[in-house]
Amino acid sequence: MTFDKNALGFGYGEHAPFASNPWATRGRLYPEASSATRSDFQRDRDRIVHTTAFRRLKHKTQVFIAADGDHYRTRLTHTIEVAQIARALARALKLDEDLAEGVALVHDFGHTPFGHTGEDALHEMLKPHGGFDHNAQSLRIVTKLERRYAEFDGLNLTWESLEGLVKHNGPLLTPDGQGTRGPVPQPILDYCALHDLELASYASLEAQVAAIADDIAYNTHDIDDGLRAGYLTFEMLEDVPFLARLMREVHDRYPGLESSRFTHEIMRRQITAMVEDVIGVAQQRIADIRPESVAEVRQAGTVMATFSEEMSETDKQIKRLLMTRIYRHPEVMRVREGAASIVCDLYHAFMDDPQLMREHYWIDQISGMAEPARARHVGDYLAGMTDTFAISVHKRLFDHTPDLR
DSSP states (O other): OOOOGGGGGOOOOOOOOOOTTSSSSSOOOOOOOSSSSHHHHHHHHHHHTTTTHHHGGGGGGGOOGGOOOOTOHHHHHHHHHHHHHHHHHHHHTTTTTHHHHHHHHHHTOOOTTTTHHHHHHHHHHHHGTTTOHHHHHHHHIIIIIIOSSSOOOOOOHHHHHHHHHHTTOOOOTTSSSSSTBSSSSSSHHHHHSSOOTTTTOOHHHHHHHHHHHHHHHHHHHHHHHHHHHHHHOHHHHTTSSHHHHHOOOOOOHSTTOOOHHHHHHHHHHHHHHHHHHHHHHHHHHHHHHHOOSSHHHHHHSSSSSSHHHHHHHHHHHHHHIIIIIIIHHHHHHHHHHHHHHHHHHHHHHHHOOOOTTTTTHHHHHTTSSHHHHHHHHHHHHHHHHHHHHHHHHHHHHHHHOOOOO
């Protein structure tokens, strides 16, 4: 997909009419005076960076657990890469960069230890009590669980940041109130009863670029990490025509290049091609729909920042490659099995004796709670654990802890 270079917005503060206005937000649940030096979206971004949840991301799994090596991505380094791409897309489309960056930085706050393995295990444990969803957990963290401010729980983010967090992957409800991807998680419904995030509409373009930046980032860095781990080879990448073409380009221009530089040259071209494809699609859809405000973006009935049909097919091919060669690799599956057992063991231990969660904010109240409420607090505590903390607690409580190396 080609794009119009002349339409790119590279001047700071140069916003399109359909961008979110950083000086006219729809407000916060608890009203606060505006800052004289920062927009409300800048303040949101800054609050997100200073949270405990953000710091914990450095010890949470992306694909390879931290024990596998210092150079593999963690949730934190993945998040930073997503934020960089989101900001680049926002600037090119003349959107508010701070809002796009903030949504990107907060999008994985709710992830459990051990990546999707931990999420799947915790969801299974919590099924009788509504299950577990990492997006809903992110919302709980920024609206309830972070305890930093004297006047409110959470971060008291703007409506736009919370909307982007909840709806960056699209509407959660159809116009007639049905869930677009199954039932809407209860924590999201509970918050919307207080502060309606309009779950049936699309999110701002800032949230949309954060969502597609997530795909671009992990499609690229999971290949990089897979090559580093030896689960992928350059020959395997030939199965994806897009990647095969990039490798030929690099080889023709730099014959005999060492493998580490060869990998990086492929990855940088992959990110560039995907980013430029999204910009081209977004420019075309903006030209077709002609939104004059962010409200018209929300009511457009379609996502504007996405891949072209050709790049969408490439995206599917890359995901199939990653699923087959990495995510379902026997060694990764062995580690996943051990990680799942750690999460399940800890869940049962904490449910049986909540006093084991001695660092939990509500520890003095949990023992007297009904089982559903106690289970949700156990879920909060478990989801907040890092890989390293979960392993250390399991070793303290159990005679045998699975080897995740």
